[in-house]
Amino acid sequence: MADQYAQSSEDIRPTGIPAIPAIRWDEPPEGPVLVLLDQTRLPGEESELVCTDAQALVEAIRTLAVRGAPLLGIAAAYGVALAAARGFDVDEAADSLAGARPTAVNLAYGARRAQAAYRTAVVDGAGPERAAGAALEAARALHAEDARASAKMAAHGLALLEELLPGGGHRILTHCNTGALVSGGEGTAFAVALKSHRAGSLRRLWVDETRPLLQGARLTAYEAARNGMAYTLLTDNAAGSLFAAGEVDAVLIGADRIAADGSVANKVGSYPLAVLARYHHVPFIVVAPVTTVDLDTPDGASIEVEQRASHEVTEVTAPHVPVLGMEAGGGIPVAPLGTQAYNPAFDVTPPELVTAIVTEEGVLSPVTAEGVAGLCAESRGGRVPID
Structure with a gap:
C-alpha cells in the first residue's frame, strides 16, 4: 500500500535554502540579543526573530516561535543570561521564563541552571559583568551538552x-x-x-x-x-x-x-x-x-x-x-x-x-x-x- 501513495524518491530533495540556526546568541553594537529562527513562518519563509529582553523571549515561547522541549531549556538559559547582560532583574526573568509554558520541564531547568550560575558568581564576589558572563557560560554549556546528547540518542x-x-x-x-x-x-x-x-x-x-x-x-x-x-x-x-x-x-x-x-x-x-x-x-x-x-x-x-x-x-x-x-x-x-x-x-x-x-x-x-x-x-x- 505504502509507496504508491508516497512521493517518488526523485521528488525528495533538499530545498537548497541556506540553513539558519534555531537559536543563537549575538552581540551587535547595540547590545547582546538572542536570535531565533521564527518557526511560525516555516516552511514558507526562514526568518529570524530578535529578542532583546526576557519578556520578548517569553512571548516567542508562548506563540511557538521557539518550541520543543530541549530547545526551550536552552532558550530559557540564554534568556536569563540576556537579562543579566542587559541589567534586568535576573530572578524575575528566570521566573517568567520558567512559567512561560507549564508542561515542558526543560524551560524551568534551563532558566534555573543559568540563574544558579549567576547567583553563585555574585556570592563569590563577581560584579555584574562577570556574573552575566557566568550565566551565559551556563547557557552555552547546556547548548553544547544538548548537541552531544542528541548524537548519543541517535546512536x-x-x-x-x-x-x-x-x-x-x-x-x-x-x-x-x-x-x-x-x-x-x-x-x-x-x-x-x-x-x-x-x-x-x-x-x-x-x-x-x-x-x-x-x-x-x-x-x-x-x-x-x-x-x-x-x-x-x-x-x-x-x-x-x-x-x-x-x-x-x-x-x-x-x-x-x-x-x-x-x-x-x-x-x-x-x-x-x-x-x-x-x-x-x-x-x-x-x-x-x-x-x-x-x-x-x-x-x-x-x-x-x-x-x-x-x-x-x-x-x-x-x-x-x-x-x-x-x-x-x-x-x-x-x-x-x-x-x-x-x-x-x-x-x-x-x-x-x-x-x-x-x-x-x-x-x-x-x-x-x-x-x-x-x-x-x-x-x-x-x-x-x-x-
Missing part, C-alpha cells in the same frame, strides 16, 4: 531499532517535530530516523500532520525534505489505517516531560498512537534527554497539561507570510462563531504502553520508576532543582 536509538527490527527497511511513524528545530543538535526522535536514513536503513518516514498547529506538516516535513529523506505526510486520523495495513514498524516520538513513574507527556495525539502500537504489536519508543525527566512529578496524573486557545481549533490560521493576498497570521473560521474547543497541547502516555525510553545515558526498557530514577542518577552532573 542508541538506531541500535535499538536494529535490535528490534533486524534487516533494516525501517518504516517509522513520528508525531509533531523532534529534529534540529527543537534541539542544540539534530534532535531527539527525528535524529534517530535521520541516522537510520544515513545508514541506508530507513524505508519510509511517516509524518503525522499534527493538528491543530501542523508541526508535522510544516516543520518535520520541512526537515525531512532538507535531509533528502523518504517521507510521507498523513493526517493524524489516518494513522490507524497505516497500522492496520502493516505499514508501520515502529513509532518514535519525543517528550516534553517524563514523570518519575515513566509516564510521558508529548504533543497531543501521541497517546492514541501508543494505543494503536500496542494493539498492533509495534514498538512505541520515546526519545528524550534526561533533562526532560522530572522526578518531582510522581506520575502522569500529576503532569500539568497546557490548554491552548480555542481559536487554534476553530480557525485555520494562514501562514505568517502572506498567501494569495490573505493577511499574514489571519484566521479562517471553520466552526460557528462562539464554538468552544477542547485544545490540550499535550497528552500523557502511561509507562506500560512505552516500549522503551531512549536517552543519552542509554535505553530504558521496560519502563519503570526504578529505571527512570537510575537514569537520572547516572546522568552527568545531576539535576538543578526547578523550584
